[in-house]
Amino acid sequence: MSNREIIELSERYLMATYARSPVALVRGQGVRVWDADGRQYFDFLAGIAVCNLGHCHPDVVAAIREQAGTLLHVSNLYHIEPQARLAQLLVEHTFADRAFFCNSGAEANEAAIKLARKYQKDRGHGRRTEIVSATMSFHGRTLATLTATGQAKVRTGFDPLPGGFSYVPYDDIEALADAVGPQTAAVLLEPIQGEGGIRVPEPGYLPQVRELCDARGALLIFDEVQTGMGRTGTFLACEQEGVAPDLCSLAKGLGGGVAIGALLATEETAESFGPGTHASTFGGNPLAAAAALAAVRTLLGDGILPHCRRMGAYLTSGLRAAVASHPAVASVRGRGLLVGVELAPGYPAAHVVRELLERGFLTGTAGEGVLRLAPPLIVEREEIDALLAALGETLSSL
Numbered sequence: 001m002s003n004r005e006i007i008e009l010s011e012r013y014l015m016a017t018y019a020r021s022p023v024a025l026v027r028g029q030g031v032r033v034w035d036a037d038g039r040q041y042f043d044f045l046a047g048i049a050v051c052n053l054g055h056c057h058p059d060v061v062a063a064i065r066e067q068a069g070t071l072l073h074v075s076n077l078y079h080i081e082p083q084a085r086l087a088q089l090l091v092e093h094t095f096a097d098r099a100f101f102c103n104s105g106a107e108a109n110e111a112a113i114k115l116a117r118k119y120q121k122d123r124g125h126g127r128r129t130e131i132v133s134a135t136m137s138f139h140g141r142t143l144a145t146l147t148a149t150g151q152a153k154v155r156t157g158f159d160p161l162p163g164g165f166s167y168v169p170y171d172d173i174e175a176l177a178d179a180v181g182p183q184t185a186a187v188l189l190e191p192i193q194g195e196g197g198i199r200v201p202e203p204g205y206l207p208q209v210r211e212l213c214d215a216r217g218a219l220l221i222f223d224e225v226q227t228g229m230g231r232t233g234t235f236l237a238c239e240q241e242g243v244a245p246d247l248c249s250l251a252k253g254l255g256g257g258v259a260i261g262a263l264l265a266t267e268e269t270a271e272s273f274g275p276g277t278h279a280s281t282f283g284g285n286p287l288a289a290a291a292a293l294a295a296v297r298t299l300l301g302d303g304i305l306p307h308c309r310r311m312g313a314y315l316t317s318g319l320r321a322a323v324a325s326h327p328a329v330a331s332v333r334g335r336g337l338l339v340g341v342e343l344a345p346g347y348p349a350a351h352v353v354r355e356l357l358e359r360g361f362l363t364g365t366a367g368e369g370v371l372r373l374a375p376p377l378i379v380e381r382e383e384i385d386a387l388l389a390a391l392g393e394t395l396s397s398l
């Protein structure tokens with residue numbers, strides 16, 4: 001089928017929940033993808049921070065092929081070797097002692113919210129039910145996680161929303177200190193806000209949040225669905241702040257392109273999830289777990305994290321040198337290969353995304369005013385140079 005035919009079929013039969021770009025992608029390899037008409041693109045969005053190892057990484061493909069021919073699915077009523085090995089690997093490389101597997105970021109956050117409330121109740125703190133999150137955050141599209149999401153546009157139209165959520169401005173420790181009290185079960189934050197515009201907090205904010213939570217008896221949940229899996233140059237972004245949460249959600253890049261989410265937890269909090277408290281039919285099934293096991297092993301083993309830090313610095317300094325002085329650019333921010341180019345008022349990011357698509361680059365927005373760049377972590381200098389040139393041309397043509 002051609003682009004046109006696929007687009008017609010898609011527009012005829014799918015619910016219109018996405019404003020899709022007018023291309024149908026049919027093949028990917030490394031940093032490149034091809035559409036149905038055979039045109040090539042450099043992928044600077046990586047399936048929205050999913051394909052961190054690039055498209056069709058051979059190790060992930062081999063693991064999926066092997067597992068698909070052996071055992072696709074058994075339920076969590078039985079023990080599953082790749083799932084147990086994946087949990088071990090995640091525990092060995094993070095603050096966590098245990099893992100629970102699900103299928104998406106929203107589900108991982110749902111699990112975190114449930115576990116935080118149950119943990120407080122189990123300790124006799126039945127009044128501690130509230131989840132404090134930040135404005136401009138993004139935590140998912142289920143009822144609980146869209147309620148935790150501090151953006152009205154995500155919540156509008158879905159009343160009544162579940163109770164027990166409140167919001168504070170991000171990167172404002174005083175506001176958080178005012179909001180966290182004897183009613184608080186947990187504080188839920190992204191270490192860097194992704195969808196809300198690639199917002200990096202001031203150094204010291206996250207350690208202060210940790211101290212505050214400890215002093216007030218609240219748990220700390222980091223949503224690393226977007227920042228985790230090496231995206232910011234370390235396995236978890238919170239490592240760079242020297243802060244460990246009690247709970248941490250992962251998804252997006254975890255499965256190397258296959259749907260899987262995880263909730264990581266300390267031993268103390270994990271105890272509150274016993275048989276019958278939480279479950280997922282597909283969570284951590286043999287196929288998804290085998291893909292994730294290969295993805296995490298490759299990420300940790302192949303020098304990809306230092307490469308991400310080098311390429312992130314190269315991209316950010318390249319942007320600062322090439323386009324930051326352009327009147328359409330307000331700021332360049334981010335960490336590792338999660339980078340935002342904030343545009344000046346009157347320059348919609350979606351327009352820049354369209355122009356870059358025309359020039360053969362897939363990029364995205366983060367909110368209305370920020371161009372989001374999140375290429376595979378294996379991206380090389382030449383590809384970054386090409387993106388910088390295309391962005392420079394695009395900005396000049398505005």
Ligand SMILES: *Cc1c(COP(=O)(O)O)cnc(C)c1O
Nearest residue numbers: 104105106138139140194225226
């Ligand atoms: C994408 C995202 C989610 C939601 O993940 P889904 O897999 O789409 O449910 C949650 N939190 C953050 C920070 C995200 O970037």
